[in-house]
Amino acid sequence: MRQTTVPEPKLIFEKSRAGRVGCNLPKCDTPAVDLSSILGETRVDLHLPEIAELDLLRHFTNLSHINYGIETGFYPLGSCTMKYNPKINETTARMTGFANLHPLQPVETIPGALEILHGVQSILCQVTGFDYITLQPLAGAHGEMTCLMLVRAYFESRGEGQKRKIVLVPDSAHGTNPASAARCGYDVKSIPTDAEGNTNLAVLTQVLEEIGDQVAALMLTNPSTLGLFEPNIEKICKMIHDAGGQVFCDGANMNAMVGTTRPGDHGFDCMHLNLHKTFSTPHGGGGPGCGAIGLQKHLEPFLPKPVIRTESGKIIADEDRPHSIGRVAGFYGQFLMEVRAYTYLMAYGKENMHRISKFAVLNANYVRARLKEVLPPAHDRPCMHECILTAEKYKKEKGVRALDISKRLIDYGFHPATNYFPLIVPECFMIEPTETENKETLDEFCDALIAICHEAETDPSLLHNAPSTKIVGRLDETLAVKQLDVRWIPGAENKEYTRLRQAIS
């Protein structure tokens, strides 16, 4: 029996009544046009909602009350860096001088915007230790792909383009890494992780001995998706360089390093950053994502154009780039996101930036230590900005999966952690608290998880049936994937809709 604390909301389509309007349009003062005479047969079954302004307002306000986000509670989703985005970012991004820029405005008329872009580039160069930054990629995976396009252009310029067709990717990597490599025409070879959670050097050595002269790049996430800093990072970079390859750093986990250590100093040739993770531009439903990439000098000729740089004291958007891989975005990046990132970077300043990574790492280790008894870490060593725990024993002893624990967290008022990633950890439970949570919140979260693990021992059905306090319980994800139906059709004649409603209640 499900305890429902909030009445199940109706769809806006169900509230629709024929003829009801939200605003009165003036009488048409031009001759009416019969669309079907121009377009042919037109659809009449759209069932667009007809609703009054107040009903519309109540509908969305009430929906917003049952929403969950970083502004309503703790959001420990691992590998996502769901940090709080300070409101001052929104203030600056809404300044009319930025917000009202037209995408097609002549570049000579936007010196302020160029200064922001150049400012973000300069600071990110200092934060990452790379010689150049471009802000053009529109999201993280786009940044990865742009980096690989630079690597490809580099090898083509050296006559090695046909020879080097393999990209190495550790088995703990985000799925976007092999996807980006494949998209750039590379064959992907997986490198296993060793028992300590590091890149398996013995296998890497053997692979490089066998096919080193065919390797274009290694794509390495550091800290890895296991939340562990790769202690052999300098050695690994040297091994790849000795084989003639390039090393790409997946910057998804940059929050563990900001202001403390720099990938550009570790030996990487290029990296991507997710400004929407590390540098507090909106994320999740509030995006758009915002990538940036850093690179060493030897890759600079191939940068996507235009390149924002200074020339005789003036900031210009340089289009005269004969070796450039071209544009990777229609316009220059997500400009208002750069304004937000710039605000964030300037608000912290050089002196305080190390506090981001230090508190992120401290919080993750605190959670890891508090949960050690109930959810043991996958690797027994200090973690970085996120901790990877395993719920394997509950699955074996009680039939309770990591997924069930996460679903029960919803009943306790928390957003679930990440489950089942990285794939190499059984019944994986991945928690990334970020630096913006205080000790009291972390304690409440850990207390909840400890209580849930106790329930798993004593009454597993509580977890199997969770969540039981929300307007919908456990969704049938398989049915949703196999019979995706996102169109609402009025009336009981829609049997599929009725069936789905029953399936989730």
Next chain:
Amino acid sequence: MSNIPADLKYTESHEWVRVDGDVATIGITDHAQSELGDVVYVDLPTVGKSLAIGETFGSVESVKTVSDLYAPVAGEVIEVNGELASASELVNSDPYGQGFMIKIRLSGDVPGTLLDAAGYGAVAH
């Protein structure tokens, strides 16, 4: 504890093989389907394709992840389980029977490196 029939051979990548004369039937194990969760889609090769040992012959997609399928033996694909196109849940409900993936006509010997039930039991603990 997952079901590991004694009369089958296994791979470390969780495929099973049933050899009958020169035909090998291949699927994924009970342990594999349990780890994957509800299977929503199975991508299989076309009949007539020849496969080398260890070659990717398709993929299986669940609500959790997508995993490649690797050929445990070499030969030519002589049958694919067409039922799975509309009833992928058979992989979960009957992994060693109606949920099989493909049948291969062997082009060589069954590799000695395949695991027996006890050997696979140690992998799928």
